Amino acid sequence: MAVLAGPAAVFGVKVAHPRDEDGYLAYLAQYGDPDTSGPVPVLPPAADLIAEGDAACDWLGEQPYALWRTDPKYRYSALYDRHRQNDAGREPRWGTAPPGTGNVTTAAWSYLCAAEWELRQPRHRPWAPPSD
Numbered sequence: 001m002a003v004l005a006g007p008a009a010v011f012g013v014k015v016a017h018p019r020d021e022d023g024y025l026a027y028l029a030q031y032g033d034p035d036t037s038g039p040v041p042v043l044p045p046a047a048d049l050i051a052e053g054d055a056a057c058d059w060l061g062e063q064p065y066a067l068w069r070t071d072p073k074y075r076y077s078a079l080y081d082r083h084r085q086n087d088a089g090r091e092p093r094w095g096t097a098p099p100g101t102g103n104v105t106t107a108a109w110s111y112l113c114a115a116e117w118e119l120r121q122p123r124h125r126p127w128a129p130p131s132d
Contacts, residue, residue: 032099053108
């Protein structure tokens with residue numbers, strides 16, 4: 001029975017954090033301009049935006065689960081920085097126009113693959129002393 005607990009927990013996280021393409025596109029429309037963190041007047045085609053977001057999610061999916069490890073390398077900012085380094089110099093499908101790739105990553109991890117981020121967040125053991 002314990003063998004099923006892990007897959008059941010992962011399934012539960014995925015059910016609790018469904019993919020939300022509309023939320024993703026709305027976020028990019030509202031906050032996608034990397035210069036102002038404001039609205040983008042005209043978004044690139046949705047298919048291109050979703051493909052770029054899926055690429056960010058694929059990269060996240062290759063990262064290890066943090067579980068109860070609280071090392072700084074498992075924190076959001078460290079993952080985000082590693083992802084940005086991985087994509088350094090690569091332009092999105094729509095070129096240099098907004099939204100920026102950083103905004104795409106943030107939106108993708110929040111809306112397209114929120115379950116993947118949830119599974120990679122560091123967790124503090126309730127009985128352990130705080131590490132921060």
